[in-house]
Structures are given as structure tokens and as C-alpha cells.
Amino acid sequence: MERDNHQEGEAQGVKICDLPRESNPPADALATSLSLLGSHMFPDPVERNNSITVNKEEPADSLPDGTAEEESLDAEPHSNQVTELETEDTESTECQNNVSTQPSDMGTEDAATDNDRSDSGEFVVTMLAKAKLEEQGIGVKGRSSPLLEAGTQEIPAFMSHRDEDVTADSWRQHRKHVFVLSEAGKPIYSRYGSEEALSSTMGVMMALVSFVQSGDNIIRSVYSDGHTVVFLQKGPLVLVCVSSSRQTEQQLRGELLYVYYQIISMLTQASISRIFEHKKNYDLRRLLAGSEKILDGLLNLVDSDPSFLLAAVHCLPIASSLRDALSQILQKAITPNLVFSILIAKNQLLTIVQEKTVIEDTRLEPADVHLLLNLIGASSAFQAGEIWTPICLPLFNPDCYFYAYISYLDPPECTVCLLLLSTDKEAFYAVAECKKKIEEAMMAQNALSLIAKVQSYSVSQVGVSDLRHFMYKPFDVPDNYRQLTQFTSPEMEAPYSSEEEKMRLLDLYRYMHSRIHSTSRPLKLIYHVAERETLLAWVTSKFELYTCFSPLVTKSCAITAITKLLRWIKKEEDRLFIRYPPKYSTTPNPSKSSRGGKSDQQDSTDNGFLSLL
Amino acid sequence: MPEVSKMKKPDVKVVLLGDMNVGKTSLLHRYTERKFKDTISTVGGAFFLKQWGPYNISIWDTAGREQFHGLGSMYCRGAAAVILTYDVTNWQSLAELEERFLSLTDTANHDCIYAVVGNKADLTDPKAQLSQVSDMASEDRSDYEESIEPQVLSACPTPPASPASLSGITLHKQVTLEDAVALYGRILRYKGLEEKSSLPAEKMCFETSAKTGYNVDTLFEALFDLVLPSILRKRNENQESPTVDLEECRGGSSNKRARSACC
Structure with a gap:
């Protein structure tokens, strides 16, 4: 009897959006797996009335997920049954019980209620039950008594x-x-905790993915009260984000994409598919071992740096004369097959010079620059040497490596970093020679001390009272056609000086961003009065602007302030952005490094890594 | 100052090879910076230039990760010395040297010398916990250990030094010096070298601790002294290294600039 109740309740609780009813997989099976996942990821003993919504899509057409999301948010938490399952699971003893009885229940249920249940459905449930059982086995050992729990929460x-x-x-x-x-359910990376300890949790995740897949669907997200679970499948990799940050599914998926790209930047898409074609259950951690810090660093940046949200690069504001001088230095220090010369200070772009034919073919995407900056930031512990490493720019070409030369120009401070990208694996000494030239030229012009003085700017320089912070992303920096998308933003100052406050402001921006970029109901202008500040976001064909004002600002005040701000930015444009992207020509044979010559290039650059397999 | 800029050209190449987390970067860092600090996994390879008397020795600190395996032979090209590093507490790290890394040295000079180095000796060997470096006094525990006979070994488990030791840190020594010597013999055979005419194993197998500095200077200095003949010969041979080759084929006006700056 009780079991029957369960069945009904689950069918209600798990909401499968935008799907014709008949193609639904057995909802109870899905619910069970969800609750199994849920009990591990977010058991919430206090709030018992979670509503879990599964959001799926047909592989072919993309559904307007905005509407689906709102539906789910508006939906009354009418799924006590699912929650019941969850709360049961949090008690480990009861759960053991629950799990062990489940397989035997299955038979009767089948006979009684379900006639279109497929075999695979049963299999998944049994599998999940097993996985959960294992998990509990691990969990019980490590679990402390509720009384001690407060003490164990602090991580040394x-x-x-x-x-x-x-x-x-x-x-x-x-x-x-x-x-x-991996598609075989093998753990590859977890932001927190070791992958081994989480292998059964990840098994459950994979089971969810493949279960929905077996119904010719793709699982996109799962919503509960406090959490959003977003799935992203990319080739043989499955990426899952479990977030309580209130970001939209779209934003979270974007972040997962960055994680995917960072993995690609280390291994290339081609080699990942090759590996998994060859061996389905390959443990990719073998190849990624040691790179966890790079992924950790990326995720921290994604949380704290708005460049990722805006998909634009933040460059350090410097006098255009200095920027031009630096560009010229880079422009002169070239060697065959050099394609990008990038100068970075304080983890922000100073200037970037590109090979002419390369940039005619493709533009350098902000995401690729973000990955490079993250790589540099994450590997800077031992800064005295000159690093030579293969790196793939996934948006430029996901299947090939560039060879990156990374060296700091100002040891031991190590704030000014030179990054030279070549397509020639053997070019280290030639590229190192370029660095020597750059170093000498910078010395001659005293450039390092000038760079050292460079600072980001304060919002007070704009001279608009009530304006606390802003982010401005132009779409049409003159002469910037097919160029890196950039944005500018002042330092975050009081009241946004603490980490929590910074995060709060970023969250507000993320919210504004999600409203502007909503797929179902995009907005052009939002005036949002928040608790402790007032925000105004505005997108036009020429720019995207997010501003934050003190709470007492009036609407007309804010509009005037924005006019002033835009005028100020126009005036400072030369300083705030890289406006005239310099180029050089290092390829006597244009096919050598351009996309046109991709195929031969791939062979020559990839060789070393083929030996891996 | 033309003397100095001329000096910048490396005379000889030394390569550090070995599985990830055995402490290659830490060894080099101990030697060049006289310090031990947490390092993070090396990406690709890092190039260092070390002044040794009038010579310049280039040292390639390579990434042990399998991800970068394909680059190993490139880093080894023309090497005069290869330091094959393992972790004394990890048998697999010695096995990997033979399985994965030895073949990378095919591109090294024909007269390249090989050192087999067991790092993290401080974890298993009381005498390696004594620092050999004078400026160690300020660092952790060394004072204490120098005054007292070091039997603290198992009493205070050394915290995992580097990102290392994920692979289960035991104070149990898994690789003995004899194992290393045996490996050295197999390396010589692999290279088709006569044991008689080659450098003796006892001179080429080391146990070191990047953490305490134990044997680190000894290792690098012994190697540098051994590669000197190679340097001298190379100078006589009019510098036929890949370094120069690449430079020679570069054309254009920029080349002239570099030259004038050099000489």
C-alpha cells in the first residue's frame, strides 16, 4: 500500500517537461535515481518539501528552457513522496533497508502498475540501488554522530x-x-573531494544520463528547491554541475563548457575521442593527473571574474602610447611560425600581437585567452624558468596543439608575463631568442617600470556620484573588427571590498545578465532595485552595460549618470581597450599556420602525442 | 658586458626525467634556490640556465605527467646528461623509468651520461633527514634533528611534501639503492654500452632529499663535473647543437639585431 503511494507521488514529483507523454521513461525509476543522487548531493533535513524537476530535451530541437525553468520554479512543491524518499535516505540505516528491499518490490510493482516499463529501466534502478549501497557502505564508516557533526564541518x-x-x-x-x-561512468574530475570516493555518486549521474538517453532524450538539468543540477555531454565526456548559486541553467552550462574547453586545451578533442574510441573505460585521470589545479583554478576564476560571464577579455588600462610601444616591441621580435605574442601583467592583457594570415582566417576567441590566462595563473608556482608546453586553443582549433613559451620578465616579482605561441614544436630556442630581444627592448625603453606603475582605475575617476561599479562591453571598438571581444570595469571598491560582498555584486550582475540574455524573454533595459543597491543593465547594438548605483539613486539620476559614463568611456577608449590590434607576418608559406593548412599542420604537431596511444 | 651575454648560450644540456610527483622540480628548486617549497605539477617542460664556472648548463625540468609524454624526446634531444628520477617510497616510479622514460633518451647524445636518482630519501632514511645545506637551520625540524640523533623517523610522519604522495605515503622504503644500481646496469645494456668502459654504477646512483637538501648538491655537481668533457668537445666541434642550427636558418633583419646585441 505504501509502495503504491510512492508510485503516484513520484510520477507527480518528477516533472518531465516538454515531452509527449508516451515517450516518458518510467517516472518512478527516474525518481528513484534522482532521489539517490539527491540524498547524497543535497539532503536537506530541514526543508522537506523539495520539488525536483527534470528538464530534458529532444536531441534535435532545442527547447525554450526559460519557460521550462519558470514552470518549475512556480510549481508548487507537491511531491512529498519524493522528499520522503530523500529523507529516508539521509538516515543511513533506514536507507540500507530501503535499498535492500527495493529489488524485491520491483517485481510486484511491475505486475501491478506498469506495462510499458522497459528492461533497461529496471536495470538502471537495480544498478543505482547497488551503487547507493556501496556509497552508504563508504558513508557509514566516515559518518560521525550528529552530536559531533558541528566539529567535523570545519576543514582543517x-x-x-x-x-x-x-x-x-x-x-x-x-x-x-x-x-x-567519462561515458563509461569513470570519474575524471571533481572540484571537491577525491574522485575515488565519489565514484558511485558519479555512477549514479551517469546512470541518469544514460537512462534518459535510452529514451532518445538528453538530460539537461534537474531542479530542486535549493539546487540546480546541470548536465553537459561533450563527446565522450559528461560534465555535471550541482549549484546552489541561483545562476541560470544557461550560465551554469556555459561554465561547464569552460571546464570542457580547459580539458581540451590540455589534451585536444581529437586525442580524447581517439582514446575513448580505442578504450571505452579508459581512465582519463592518467592523462589529466597533475592538471586538477588548473581546473580548480579555472572554477575559482569563473566564480570570481566577470570575464567569463561576459565572454570578453579584460585588458589593463594603460596609456595608448605605452601600449603601442609594447606592441611594437613584440612586433619586432619574431621567428618563423610564431602566431601570437601576448603580454600579460597582473593576469590581465597588456597587448596581443597576432600573425597576419592567422587573424585573417580566424579570430582569437575570448574563451581561448581566458584558458591561457588561467593556465599561466595556475602554473606560476615555479616562475624562474622558461616554460615550453603544448597547448590547444579549443575555439581556434580543438584538434591541434600550439606550443606555448611562457616566461616572466620581472623575476622575482613575476607579474609581467610573456606568452609566445608557435606552431613549431621544435622552436623553443628560436622563441626563447625572441624573448631575449623583447627583454632587451623593454629594458631600453624602461617599459617594465612603466608597467609596474599601471593600475586598474577607480570608479571615482568617472566623476559620477552614486555610481559604484560598472561593466561595459562594446561590440564595436573601432578597428576591432574580428578582434577579441573586450570589456572594461573599474576596481571593486567599498562597499564591495570583502570577498562576500564582491561575490554578492557578481551574483547581482549574473542575475541581470540572465534576464538580458534570457532565451524566452530577453530584455534590453532593466532597472532593478535590490536590497542594498540599484542596478541598471542596458544592451544596445553597440554595447552591453551593467551598472551598480547606491540604493538612493532615482531612475532619472541613473539615466543621466549612464550618459555621463558613456561619454567618459568614449573619451578614455584609447586607454581602456586594445584599439589597434597589431599584426606581424612570420609565415613565408601562408598555409603553414593558417586554418587552410590545418591538415598538414595537425600531422606535424600532433605526432608527439600520437605516441601516447 | 659582451662577455655576459655571450655566456647566455647554453653549452650543455641536462634533462630531468621521471614519473610525476617524484620531485624533479623540487630537486632543481632545492639546487638553484636553496629552498624547498610546494611546487605544482609542471606543464610541459621548464628551461633553466645554470652558470657552472665559465660554462652555461641548460637544465630541462620536464613534466612527469603522461599528458606530456610525447614531448620527452624533444626535451632530450642532444642531452649530455639525463637524470632519471624516482621516488624511494614508490616502487612503481622506478618501474616507470624503464617502461616509459628510458626510450625517450634515444634522442640524447650518444655519449650521454645517466644518473639514477631516488628522491624523498628523508622519508625512509634517518641520515637523509639531516640537512646538508647550511642555510637549513631556519627550516622546519632541522635544528632539532641536528642536535639529537635522528631516530624520529617513524615518530613524526613527514607531511606530504609536494603535491606528491597522493599514491599513498608510506615511510616504508620500497626501492633500495641496489634496485637502482640494477636499473643502471640495464640502462647501459639498453644503450649498448660496456659496463667496463662506462661510469660505474656507484658513482651514478644517488639517493637524495629535495626537502632536506640531502645529496642534492652532490648530485648536480658530480654530474656537471662529468659533463665538462662533453662541453669541451662540443666547443671544439664548433657547436653543432640544435640550438645553433635553428638560429642559423633564421633569416631577416631581426637576426642581425640579435647578433649585434650578442657580440
């Missing part, structure tokens, strides 16, 4: 995220989890 400072106890509440309370797994 010396412990890295990787050593975290994945059964602890503190682990569950992370704002944003990211998991990467």
Missing part, C-alpha cells in the same frame, strides 16, 4: 579540497560542485 586548513570527506555536511554545502566523468 592544510587539507586540500581533494582530501575532503565527501560524506561530511561541509562537502555538501559547497556552493558549486563540478564533476567530470
